[in-house]
Amino acid sequence: MSVASPAARRTWRRPPAIANPYLRYGLYGLIAAYLVWAVTSLQVSWERVVQGIPRAVTIFGRALPPDFSRRSLLVDGFVESIQIAIIATFLGVLLSVVLGILAARNVVPRAVYLVGRAIIAVARSFHPVIVAIIFVKAVGFGPIAGILTLIVYSIGFVGKLMAEAIEEIDPGQVEAVRATGGGFLKVLAYAVFPQVLPRQVGLSIYQLDSNLRASAIVGIVGAGGIGGTLTNAFKRFDYDFAFAILIVMIAIILVSEALSGRIRKGLT
Amino acid sequence: MTSTTSTPSPYRWQRFTTAQRLVRFVAYLGTVAVLVWAVRDLDIYWPWVWDAPVQIRDLFVRMSPPKLTGLVPIGQALIETVHIATLATVLSLLLALPTAYLAAQNTTPHPALLWLARLIVVSTRSVNTIIWALLFVAIFGPGVVAGILAIAFRSIGFVGKLMAEAIEEIDKRQVEAIEATGAGRGKVVLYGIVPQVLPAFFAVAILRWDINIRESTVLGLVGAGGIGLILQGAIDLFDWQTVATVLIAILGVVVLGEFVSAALRRRVL
Numbered sequence: 164m165s166v167a168s169p170a171a172r173r174t175w176r177r178p179p180a181i182a183n184p185y186l187r188y189g190l191y192g193l194i195a196a197y198l199v200w201a202v203t204s205l206q207v208s209w210e211r212v213v214q215g216i217p218r219a220v221t222i223f224g225r226a227l228p229p230d231f232s233r234r235s236l237l238v239d240g241f242v243e244s245i246q247i248a249i250i251a252t253f254l255g256v257l258l259s260v261v262l263g264i265l266a267a268r269n270v271v272p273r274a275v276y277l278v279g280r281a282i283i284a285v286a287r288s289f290h291p292v293i294v295a296i297i298f299v300k301a302v303g304f305g306p307i308a309g310i311l312t313l314i315v316y317s318i319g320f321v322g323k324l325m326a327e328a329i330e331e332i333d334p335g336q337v338e339a340v341r342a343t344g345g346g347f348l349k350v351l352a353y354a355v356f357p358q359v360l361p362r363q364v365g366l367s368i369y370q371l372d373s374n375l376r377a378s379a380i381v382g383i384v385g386a387g388g389i390g391g392t393l394t395n396a397f398k399r400f401d402y403d404f405a406f407a408i409l410i411v412m413i414a415i416i417l418v419s420e421a422l423s424g425r426i427r428k429g430l431t
Numbered sequence: 432m433t434s435t436t437s438t439p440s441p442y443r444w445q446r447f448t449t450a451q452r453l454v455r456f457v458a459y460l461g462t463v464a465v466l467v468w469a470v471r472d473l474d475i476y477w478p479w480v481w482d483a484p485v486q487i488r489d490l491f492v493r494m495s496p497p498k499l500t501g502l503v504p505i506g507q508a509l510i511e512t513v514h515i516a517t518l519a520t521v522l523s524l525l526l527a528l529p530t531a532y533l534a535a536q537n538t539t540p541h542p543a544l545l546w547l548a549r550l551i552v553v554s555t556r557s558v559n560t561i562i563w564a565l566l567f568v569a570i571f572g573p574g575v576v577a578g579i580l581a582i583a584f585r586s587i588g589f590v591g592k593l594m595a596e597a598i599e600e601i602d603k604r605q606v607e608a609i610e611a612t613g614a615g616r617g618k619v620v621l622y623g624i625v626p627q628v629l630p631a632f633f634a635v636a637i638l639r640w641d642i643n644i645r646e647s648t649v650l651g652l653v654g655a656g657g658i659g660l661i662l663q664g665a666i667d668l669f670d671w672q673t674v675a676t677v678l679i680a681i682l683g684v685v686v687l688g689e690f691v692s693a694a695l696r697r698r699v700l
Contacts, residue, residue: 177621177622197517198518198521201514201517201518202518204510204511204514205511205514205515205518205575205656206574206575207574207575207576208574208576211571211572211574211576212571212576214572215570215571215572215576218569218570218571219570222566222569222570242472243473243474245469246468246469246470246472246473247473249465249466249469250466250469250470250473253462253466284686285682288645288681288682288685288686289678289681289682289685290645290646290648290649292561292649292652293648293649293652293659293662293678293681296652296662296663296666297490297674297678298487300490300666301483301486301487301489301490302479302480302482302483302486302487303476303479305474305475305476305479306473306474306475307475307476307479307480307483311483376557376559379559380559380561380562383561383562383565383652383653384652393562393565394565397565397566397569409558409562412557412558413553413554413557413558416557417553417557
């Protein structure tokens with residue numbers, strides 16, 4: 164350092180994120196190689212991309228102005244989506260409580276815990292649309308498939324957080340109830356639930372908001388709600404009606420998000 | 432609170448005051464009312480509901496055992512799915528960072544741009560990936576381009592919102608210090624803002640990549656590439672054993688993605 168010329172000392176350079184230059188350039192090289200591999204292995208037809216641009220102009224041209232004239236179709240679709248979300252949230256949260264208990268290490272035997280965790284992990288891993296398409300095939304088109312889908316979706320999220328909440332409870336209260344001779348159900352009712360209930364209410368409201376978003380899309384594969392109306396509008400090239408649906412959808416999601424945030428803030 | 436009043440009534444402990452109980456009661460009543468309305472108003476065909484457990488069990492029977500042929504195309508489709516997720520994440524980061532810069536109150540050059548950027552964030556975030564995919568399939572035809580754009584657009588809002596929040600929370604003294612040296616806007620951003628939001632950037636990028644893997648598995652259902660295409664094909668042919676294989680494959684890739692992102696998070700953050 165002392166031998167460096169004054170000019171060299173004066174130019175400061177930003178320290179790189181990774182100090183070791185071999186590792187740094189090696190990593191950059193790897194990332195670049197991966198990107199090249201990914202781009203070249205995907206069969207992208209650039210002509211079609213170029214052809215798409217005038218088509219995009221046409222579609223947006225036809226989408227404007229949005230067409231709100233088919234109001235009954237619009238309202239019915241959204242009401243159905245909201246109803247699906249409400250029923251699914253209620254049933255999903257109830258089941259999540261059960262699964263949350265089964266998946267909490269500190270209240271059930273290890274074998275039960277593993278099964279509970281596995282169910283929750285599977286429920287979490289599948290996108291609601293995939294679950295919906297399976298349920299549509301199993302129970303037919305319509306809102307039942309949508310409700311079942313969102314129940315699975317709720318279990319994946321609420322069940323997981325519920326299990327984590329139960330694992331974090333104060334064991335003292337559990338011991339106290341056990342010491343009085345309380346059985347498993349008494350322990351749950353008097354030691355576990357009072358500790359996790361406030362969290363559970365907040366989670367349910369959050370999940371209602373999530374389910375509302377998801378209920379708008381499960382209809383794309385025929386599971387009821389506004390999604391079906393939207394797909395049909397797209398397929399029939401009614402882009403102005405589709406755009407109207409999208410605008411209402413965004414508005415409902417924003418209102419629901421704001422409401423759910425407000426209520427959850429009020430709870431705590 | 433006169434303590435000299437007549438015989439003390441037998442003390443009864445109650446967890447909530449009357450007002451609190453009233454609020455709770457109203458909340459319960461409201462919930463039940465909404466629920467009853469939803470169930471009665473919804474177009475439910477009850478015989479199908481009672482039949483559902485049988486049908487679902489039947490489906491599982493038809494799915495087992497998962498078919499072990501045709502694993503090569505499934506593997507290729509999985510790789511394609513991951514590629515779509517990764518490229519879309521990279522693209523969305525490129526698009527979201529300028530948006531975040533405009534959508535943060537302390538860096539936006541003009542209030543009009545602030546609102547424009549916020550509009551972009553809100554609308555891209557509120558429209559689901561699969562709806563974006565419908566749109567892009569209509570524009571560019573079926574294929575991976577539509578899939579990548581769909582996921583990238585949906586991610587703009589997510590990344591843009593979180594990064595704008597990160598930018599708004601930075602320590603402004605560092606920015607002032609750089610400004611005081613006479614540095615231009617580019618240098619201020621590079622040396623004053625970027626180092627402060629870099630951890631948030633990596634966290635958001637990894638989180639979104641993880642989510643995007645899950646999202647990219649459904650793109651094929653509307654024709655936008657990836658494993659969903661094979662899933663849809665097998666469902667259309669009632670080839671339930673292949674459906675089972677594909678579902679297991681999807682489970683595998685999602686869990687793998689979760690592991691990789693958890694490992695990356697530990698490494699980078």
